[in-house]
Amino acid sequence: MPKTAVVTGSAGGLGKGIAERLAMDGFNVVLHDINEELLKETEEAFKKQGYNVASYKSDVSSKSEQTELTAFAAETFGQLDVFVNNAGIDAVTPFLEVGEDQLEKLFRVNVFGTVYGTQAAAEQYKKQGTKGKVINACSIAGHESYEMLSVYSATKHAVRSFTQSSAKELAQFGITVNAYCPGVAKTAMWDRIDEEMVKYNDDMELGDAFKEFSSAIKLGRYQEPKDVANLVSFLASSDSDYITGQSILTDGGLVYR
Numbered sequence: 001m002p003k004t005a006v007v008t009g010s011a012g013g014l015g016k017g018i019a020e021r022l023a024m025d026g027f028n029v030v031l032h033d034i035n036e037e038l039l040k041e042t043e044e045a046f047k048k049q050g051y052n053v054a055s056y057k058s059d060v061s062s063k064s065e066q067t068e069l070t071a072f073a074a075e076t077f078g079q080l081d082v083f084v085n086n087a088g089i090d091a092v093t094p095f096l097e098v099g100e101d102q103l104e105k106l107f108r109v110n111v112f113g114t115v116y117g118t119q120a121a122a123e124q125y126k127k128q129g130t131k132g133k134v135i136n137a138c139s140i141a142g143h144e145s146y147e148m149l150s151v152y153s154a155t156k157h158a159v160r161s162f163t164q165s166s167a168k169e170l171a172q173f174g175i176t177v178n179a180y181c182p183g184v185a186k187t188a189m190w191d192r193i194d195e196e197m198v199k200y201n202d203d204m205e206l207g208d209a210f211k212e213f214s215s216a217i218k219l220g221r222y223q224e225p226k227d228v229a230n231l232v233s234f235l236a237s238s239d240s241d242y243i244t245g246q247s248i249l250t251d252g253g254l255v256y257r
C-alpha cells in the first residue's frame with residue numbers, strides 16, 4: 001500500500017518541490033497551505049500529472065488545525081506515515097527595531113507550528129500503532145544567526161532544538177524526527193527577504209541581497225527546490241530509519257557543522 005505524506009506550506013516554493021518529489025516517489029500526498037487559491041492551483045496541476053494528492057487549507061499556528069490536518073490525511077488515504085513541517089515565514093529587521101508583533105508572528109508559525117505538527121503527527125502514529133516520521137524545515141539560520149534576520153534565525157534554532165528533544169522522546173514509539181537545513185533558494189521567501197533588505201540599505205538594489213548571500217555558495221549556484229526535495233526524499237524513505245534528531249545542512253557549501 002502506498003505511504004502517505006503531509007507537506008505543510010506546499011502550495012508553492014520548497015514545499016511544492018518536496019511534495020512533487022514525494023508524489024514521484026509513490027507517496028499519497030496531502031498538499032497543505034494557508035493560501036487556498038494557490039493550493040487549489042497546485043492540487044489541480046499535480047492531479048493532471050497523475051499524482052495521488054488531496055489538499056487541505058489551514059493555519060499551522062493553530063494546534064487544533066494541525067490535529068485536524070493529520071486526521072484528514074488518515075481519513076483520506078487510510079493512514080499517515082510522514083509529516084513534513086515545511087510552512088514558515090520570514091522577517092527582515094534591524095535588531096534594535098524588533099518588536100512584539102514580529103516575535104509573536106514568527107514564533108507562532110515557525111516554532112509553535114512545528115511543535116503542534118510534530119505532536120499531531122506523533123499522536124496519529126500512536127493511534128495507528130505504526131512507526132512514523134516527522135521532518136522539519138530548519139535552515140542554515142538554524143546553525144548560524146544572521147544580521148537583519150535575528151528573529152527568523154532564532155526560530156530556526158528553536159526548530160533544531162525541538163528536532164533533537166522530540167526525537168529523544170518519540171524514539172520509543174518508533175517515530176523519527178529530523179530536519180532539513182536549506183541555504184539560499186530562489187523562492188517567494190527570498191524574493192521578500194531581498195525586497196526588505198533593500199529598504200534598509202541605500203547602496204543596494206533589488207536582487208543585490210540575494211546575490212550577496214548566494215555568492216558565498218562554494219558549489220557556485222543558488223539552491224533549487226529539487227535540491228531540498230532530494231534530501232527530504234531520503235529522510236522520508238526507510239533508508240533514513242536509523243537517523244533521528246539530526247538537522248542536516250543542504251546549502252551547496254555555505255555553513256559547515
Ligand SMILES: NC(=O)c1ccc[n+]([C@@H]2O[C@H](COP(=O)([O-])OP(=O)(O)OC[C@H]3O[C@@H](n4cnc5c(N)ncnc54)[C@H](O)[C@@H]3O)[C@@H](O)[C@H]2O)c1
Pocket residue numbers: 008009010011012013014015032033034035058059060061086087088089109137138139140181182183184185186187188189190
Ligand atoms: N527559501 C530559502 O532559501 C530557505 C532557506 C532555508 C529554509 N527555508 C525554509 O523552508 C520552508 C519553505 O520556505 P520557502 O522558501 O518555500 O517559503 P515560501 O514563502 O515560498 O513558501 C512558504 C509557504 O508556507 C505557507 N505558509 C506560511 N504561513 C503559513 C501558515 N501559518 N499556515 C500554513 N501555511 C503557511 C505560505 O503560504 C507559502 O506557500 C520555510 O520553513 C523556510 O523557513 C527556506
Ligand SMILES: CC(=O)[C@H](C)O
Pocket residue numbers: 090138139140141146149182183184185189
Ligand atoms: C531564508 C533562509 O532560511 C536562509 C537565510 O536563506
